[in-house]
Amino acid sequence: MKYKIEMIYKIKGNKPVEFSSEWLDAETAIRIGEDLEKTGKVLQFLFLDEMNHSWSMKEMRKLTAEIEEEPHDLTLYFDGGFNKNTYEAGIGAIIYYKKGKKKYRLRANQLIEQMETNNESEYAALFFALDLLEDLGVHHLPCKIKGDSQGVIKQLEGEWPCYEENLNKWLDRIEEKLERLGLKAKYELLPRNENKEADKLATQALEGKLIHSTMELNE
Known part of the structure; x- marks a missing residue:
């Protein structure tokens, strides 16, 4: 802050x-x-x-x-991957935060069945990341949200309309979660090559490699 x-x-x-x-x-x-x-x-x-x-x-x-005793200085990365043959989605999220004087990185992914499109997997990935923030006990703080999905970022910023009913439901869920947690989101659209870590987590989820780990980072 x-x-x-x-x-x-x-x-x-x-x-x-x-x-x-x-x-x-x-x-x-x-x-x-x-x-x-x-x-x-x-x-x-x-x-x-x-x-x-x-x-x-x-x-x-x-x-x-x-x-100082709670997670703060939050930066969140998200990405979704989609298998059009199985209609499964792999979603990945990374959260960087501080607690006290120490810095941490949380990495997690998830496999979701019966997803409709790759676009939907991107929204699901961001919602998954917000769930991780909620599990950390984060509330009423600014949060940087970074991803390479132009649709998700532009629609949450209010710059692009969303005409698909299913995606609108995800937008509503994301905005409700942000409001309930009291988070002030600052969005940043990344080039795909700058979101490799989240992309790798999404791919690993599609491969059946599920990850949920937190590590302390050296200065």
């Missing part, structure tokens, strides 16, 4: 002036806030997060202590 400092600064003989900082990580924002308090010239300041919530210094310290 990133934060802005919004403040009203007072200089003797002048009217108070409003300032807003750039986006900062929590630790840096708190350190700057502490320095501002020492000047005695700040009439008022607060921290504004990416979810548009505001926090006092006391609330900010408590909030960051709580967040």
